[in-house]
Amino acid sequence: MPLFAKAEFIFRLNFKAGIATASKNSAENYYMIGLADDKYDYKNYLPFQRPIKLGRYEDADAPHNGLYAECNGDVCYNGCKALKITSELIVFEVQGSVIAVDVRGVKIPKRFVQYCKEIFGDLLSIEG
Numbered sequence: 001m002p003l004f005a006k007a008e009f010i011f012r013l014n015f016k017a018g019i020a021t022a023s024k025n026s027a028e029n030y031y032m033i034g035l036a037d038d039k040y041d042y043k044n045y046l047p048f049q050r051p052i053k054l055g056r057y058e059d060a061d062a063p064h065n066g067l068y069a070e071c072n073g074d075v076c077y078n079g080c081k082a083l084k085i086t087s088e089l090i091v092f093e094v095q096g097s098v099i100a101v102d103v104r105g106v107k108i109p110k111r112f113v114q115y116c117k118e119i120f121g122d123l124l125s126i127e128g
Contacts, residue, residue: 011097015044020103022112031118035090035101046071046099050119067119069094083120087128
């Protein structure tokens with residue numbers, strides 16, 4: 001069964017992760033998760049961020065106050081449509097593109113799934 005029902009995507013990227021990160025920066029007000037093929041000499045990398053909370057006068061609908069996504073230097077806000085986590089893959093659907101990251105053998109931080117819930121909310125599904 002396909003991870004996403006949509007048959008056609010503009011762009012597909014598959015890579016094997018070498019590192020996964022998860023952080024909460026209260027001083028800078030964001031949750032962040034990231035995946036890359038290498039810790040230092042990376043070719044493929046994906047960071048995702050969302051503010052922890054918005055200030056009283058901040059516009060919740062402003063793009064920069066939403067979900068930040070980056071893939072190898074390409075940036076978008078609020079373009080993520082789905083995230084699926086399985087025991088072997090983490091698959092993102094972002095602006096008509098699919099990014100599948102093989103995470104077999106990668107040490108996933110304890111808070112990775114928790115921060116994914118904070119960042120992606122209802123866009124997140126977990127299998128297995």
